[in-house]
Amino acid sequence: MCGIVGYVGQRKVGDVLLKGLSRLEYRGYDSTGVAYFKGAHIEVKKSEGKLRNIEEMVKRDPSADRLQCGIGHTRWATHGRPTTQNAHPHRTNHIVLVHNGIIENFESIRADMIKLGHSPASETDSELFGFLVLEEEKKGTDFPTSVQNAFRHLEGACSVVVMSEKQPGLIVGVRNGSPLVVALDPQGGAVFASDAQPLLEYTREVFFLEHGDMAIGSEKGITFRDIRTGKEVKREKTLLDWSADKLDKQGFPHYMLKEIFEQPLTMVDTLNGLLDRARTDPFPMAQQPGLAILEKAEEIIFIACGTSWHAALLGKYWLERWAGIPVSVELASEFRYRDPVVRRGTVIIGISQSGETADTLAAVNDMRRRGIPTMAICNVRGSTMSREVDATFFTSAGPEVGVAATKTFYAQMLAVFIMAGYLGLRRGRDTASKIPHIFQQLLKVPHMLESQLQQDGKFVKQIKEVAKRVVAQKGFFFVGRGYSFPISLEGALKLKEIAYVHAEGYAAGELKHGPIAMLDEDMAVVVLAPKDGWHEKTVSNLQEVKARGARIIGIGNPDDDKMKRFSDEFIPLPMPVGGESLDESLYPFLLAPAIQLLSYEIALLKGTDIDQPKNLAKSVTVE
Numbered sequence: 362m363c364g365i366v367g368y369v370g371q372r373k374v375g376d377v378l379l380k381g382l383s384r385l386e387y388r389g390y391d392s393t394g395v396a397y398f399k400g401a402h403i404e405v406k407k408s409e410g411k412l413r414n415i416e417e418m419v420k421r422d423p424s425a426d427r428l429q430c431g432i433g434h435t436r437w438a439t440h441g442r443p444t445t446q447n448a449h450p451h452r453t454n455h456i457v458l459v460h461n462g463i464i465e466n467f468e469s470i471r472a473d474m475i476k477l478g479h480s481p482a483s484e485t486d487s488e489l490f491g492f493l494v495l496e497e498e499k500k501g502t503d504f505p506t507s508v509q510n511a512f513r514h515l516e517g518a519c520s521v522v523v524m525s526e527k528q529p530g531l532i533v534g535v536r537n538g539s540p541l542v543v544a545l546d547p548q549g550g551a552v553f554a555s556d557a558q559p560l561l562e563y564t565r566e567v568f569f570l571e572h573g574d575m576a577i578g579s580e581k582g583i584t585f586r587d588i589r590t591g592k593e594v595k596r597e598k599t600l601l602d603w604s605a606d607k608l609d610k611q612g613f614p615h616y617m618l619k620e621i622f623e624q625p626l627t628m629v630d631t632l633n634g635l636l637d638r639a640r641t642d643p644f645p646m647a648q649q650p651g652l653a654i655l656e657k658a659e660e661i662i663f664i665a666c667g668t669s670w671h672a673a674l675l676g677k678y679w680l681e682r683w684a685g686i687p688v689s690v691e692l693a694s695e696f697r698y699r700d701p702v703v704r705r706g707t708v709i710i711g712i713s714q715s716g717e718t719a720d721t722l723a724a725v726n727d728m729r730r731r732g733i734p735t736m737a738i739c740n741v742r743g744s745t746m747s748r749e750v751d752a753t754f755f756t757s758a759g760p761e762v763g764v765a766a767t768k769t770f771y772a773q774m775l776a777v778f779i780m781a782g783y784l785g786l787r788r789g790r791d792t793a794s795k796i797p798h799i800f801q802q803l804l805k806v807p808h809m810l811e812s813q814l815q816q817d818g819k820f821v822k823q824i825k826e827v828a829k830r831v832v833a834q835k836g837f838f839f840v841g842r843g844y845s846f847p848i849s850l851e852g853a854l855k856l857k858e859i860a861y862v863h864a865e866g867y868a869a870g871e872l873k874h875g876p877i878a879m880l881d882e883d884m885a886v887v888v889l890a891p892k893d894g895w896h897e898k899t900v901s902n903l904q905e906v907k908a909r910g911a912r913i914i915g916i917g918n919p920d921d922d923k924m925k926r927f928s929d930e931f932i933p934l935p936m937p938v939g940g941e942s943l944d945e946s947l948y949p950f951l952l953a954p955a956i957q958l959l960s961y962e963i964a965l966l967k968g969t970d971i972d973q974p975k976n977l978a979k980s981v982t983v984e
């Protein structure tokens with residue numbers, strides 16, 4: 362959940378650490394800190410709050426050493442409040458460290474360390490690791506070996522990166538669970554980070570540490586050890602296809618807006634990654650690993666959290682209709698603590714943009730250990746989930762910096778859509794006969810959307826105007842049926858997480874089973890009703906809402922006069938120019954940008970921190 366960066370080499374360490382942390386703030390931003398060598402001494406600068414609180418301190422006090430070496434951290438608090446005292450790096454005598462993840466046995470370690478005469482200065486579990494290293498050093502081992510042996514005492518998923526004043530120019534990083542990535546600086550030296558983004562500044566060739574790996578970085582390069590055996594090991598490089606320019610805001614006020622606008626490109630990239638566009642017949646699926654597993658599936662269980670869970674729900678609709686496969690959609694945090702009954706022939710598919718979400722990882726791994734075939738839909742090559750499952754469908758959304766998932770959701774929808782289309786045709790079901798035609802239409806969606814997703818475009822301007830008129834509503838319901846139901850859930854989640862407004866997503870038919878009691882003129886109901894098989898039913902639900910005086914924001918086809926008449930505000934979906942109709946299964950790809958932009962514009966008017974909403978983190982690597 363926290364962000365880690367480390368550097369040893371010839372570049373200015375303060376600059377490398379600050380730049381790296383700015384790439385990692387999405388992982389947590391309760392407090393920030395850096396530590397770097399000044400001569401034989403390690404200087405620690407830290408503060409509660411965001412990176413900007415330490416920026417000046419670091420710039421005013423650069424290290425002038427020939428060899429530049431330091432570590433940095435951005436924290437999302439788990440053990441101990443978000444104070445300066447609890448901020449990382451933590452110093453214990455000559456040992457200085459940063460940590461990501463949770464030390465589950467921290468209470469017993471803390472008690473043991475206090476018995477041995479140590480006095481923790483913070484409330485964190487992280488600081489205790491420094492005492493463990495000191496204790497190991499007393500046994501006469503060198504610095505890296507002491508870190509290695511200290512790490513063996515820890516229970517739980519975490520990674521640590523450590524420096525010692527007795528070994529200037531050396532950075533030792535250990536991983537067990539929480540991700541850690543390292544790379545060689547082409548100018549000499551090594552860079553460490555908790556994900557690949559900060560490394561892209563310097564290289565696209567990175568090493569993802571395995572569980573139980575240690576990386577020792579110096580100006581000479583990086584060596585790897587297996588901490589269980591203590592022996593040196595070789596690790597393979599991964600070549601990342603992300604370029605650093607994708608990481609900048611490119612003139613947008615927020616990453617979230619930029620990422621919403623990048624969705625047509627995401628669609629193209631993901632289609633190119635998953636389909637063989639040179640083939641048309643019978644289905645242009647590229648040779649994905651895992652096709653053999655999928656083809657044999659008699660049942661599918663999707664496991665995911667948050668937005669990824671919404672993408673999975675859509676998968677259920679598409680797969681059941683086209684492929685006739687029973688599909689269950691499970692919340693990872695519930696599934697892993699239940700006693701799920703999984704029939705033979707079931708395939709487990711974890712959906713996670715990061716591939717690092719603790720609950721999803723654990724739930725999928727439990728199934729893998731039971732011998733059930735496991736797959737993933739994931740946006741990050743080299744992520745833990747993608748390396749642990751039998752096969753992964755990679756989405757190609759590129760790095761997503763905004764904490765609210767937008768383009769990665771888009772890519773996940775597309776991945777499950779492609780799975781469903783492929784399996785439908787393979788199984789030769791009647792309902793699948795339209796699939797080739799639908800896929801031809803799908804290929805037009807990116808072009809259509811790109812022309813609408815322009816800051817000064819009509820679609821965006823209309824949503825901006827609607828947002829101004831509804832921003833004062835006390836609460837929001839997002840309702841829809843069929844494919845629009847998961848998008849309703851996603852709309853409510855987006856509004857909650859970035860605008861801090863109470864919102865609920867509901868199946869439109871469920872309103873009258875309780876929530877309708879809450880409706881009055883202070884409430885807004887966003888009705889997602891494109892012209893699909895559920896349209897008439899949703900419109901009649903809309904009338905129930907209207908009778909209770911709630912403010913209705915309709916989202917539908919531009920030519921839907923009925924919807925326009927019944928809605929107080931109406932958002933027309935982007936549609937093909939020339940009035941060509943689209944298959945109903947494609948509507949989620951048009952609805953998603955509408956609900957994302959509505960939430961974005963409301964948040965903008967409320968003045969919230971859109972890219973880094975309070976209390977959240979991008980990658981939830983704790984339970």
Ligand code: AGP
Pocket residue numbers: 666667668669712713714715716717718721764765766767858978979980981
């Ligand atoms: C989405 O906007 C959220 N920030 C969150 O619900 C997210 O989708 C969830 O934490 C799952 O993340 P993952 O896809 O990386 O597993």
